[in-house]
Amino acid sequence: GDSVTQMEGPVTLSEEAFLTINCTYTAxxxxxxxxxxxxxxxGLQLLLKATKAxxxxxxxxxxxxxxxxxxxxxxxxxxxxxxxxxVYFCALSRPGANSKLTFGKGITLSVRP
Amino acid sequence: GAGVxxxxxxxxxxxxxxxxLRCDPISGHTAxxxxxxxxxxxxxxxxxxxxNSAPDKSGLPSDRFSAERTGGSVSTLTIxxxxxxxxxxxxxASSSINTKNIQYFGAGTRLSVL
Numbered sequence: 001g002d003s004v005t006q007m008e009g010p011v012t013l014s015e016e017a018f019l020t021i022n023c024t025y026t027a028x029x030x031x032x033x034x035x036x037x038x039x040x041x042x043g044l045q046l047l048l049k050a051t052k053a054x055x056x057x058x059x060x061x062x063x064x065x066x067x068x069x070x071x072x073x074x075x076x077x078x079x080x081x082x083x084x085x086x087v088y089f090c091a092l093s094r095p096g097a098n099s100k101l102t103f104g105k106g107i108t109l110s111v112r113p
Numbered sequence: 114g115a116g117v118x119x120x121x122x123x124x125x126x127x128x129x130x131x132x133x134l135r136c137d138p139i140s141g142h143t144a145x146x147x148x149x150x151x152x153x154x155x156x157x158x159x160x161x162x163x164x165n166s167a168p169d170k171s172g173l174p175s176d177r178f179s180a181e182r183t184g185g186s187v188s189t190l191t192i193x194x195x196x197x198x199x200x201x202x203x204x205x206a207s208s209s210i211n212t213k214n215i216q217y218f219g220a221g222t223r224l225s226v227l
Contacts, residue, residue: 036218042220043117043204043218043219043221044204044206044218045217045218046215046216046217049215089156093214097163097214098144098161098163098168098169099144099208099214099216100146100158100169100172101146101148101156101158101206101216102158103148103155103156103157105155106155106156
């Protein structure tokens, strides 16, 4: 079945550091890929997405590129801020009406001033 | 409404009791999903509704779990004879073709079974 693997956490960085969070997936065909973020005390919200190979999703300075050859969708940001402290989830869904999400385990990012 | 609304936000119950969790999706969203977020299992899909029907119930962990949706809007997730392992945050999400099937999540219901 489908699965998503994220790097182990938690991750602690200093403000303005470079961020990479690894995500790989297992799925047949061409799933859509997502990064969701959960800020403290808030619900899950979509950060970015990509729906086909070589697509790059971007939002709030975060980027991720859909790499079919390595089945990866790594999240990057050039300069993190304290306000980026949150839990980040990588996820996939299949095309079609039922776009249920398969999530990775999530990783907690803490950014210190 | 402006977003997906879930109630209650917190629920504490005793083992063996039944609980009902409510989800009010974004108006006009035809698809509705329930997920469970627990420490041991991460975020897991439970059930998918399209309108009032549930073509995918594959994530429901046991027959103690059931869900319904009425009027193509509000959904209720019911857990009968709750067990301690049911303790988790239950998340609801809704989407529509107009939003390119992007799912919008509620804040969740934190269920604690004592």
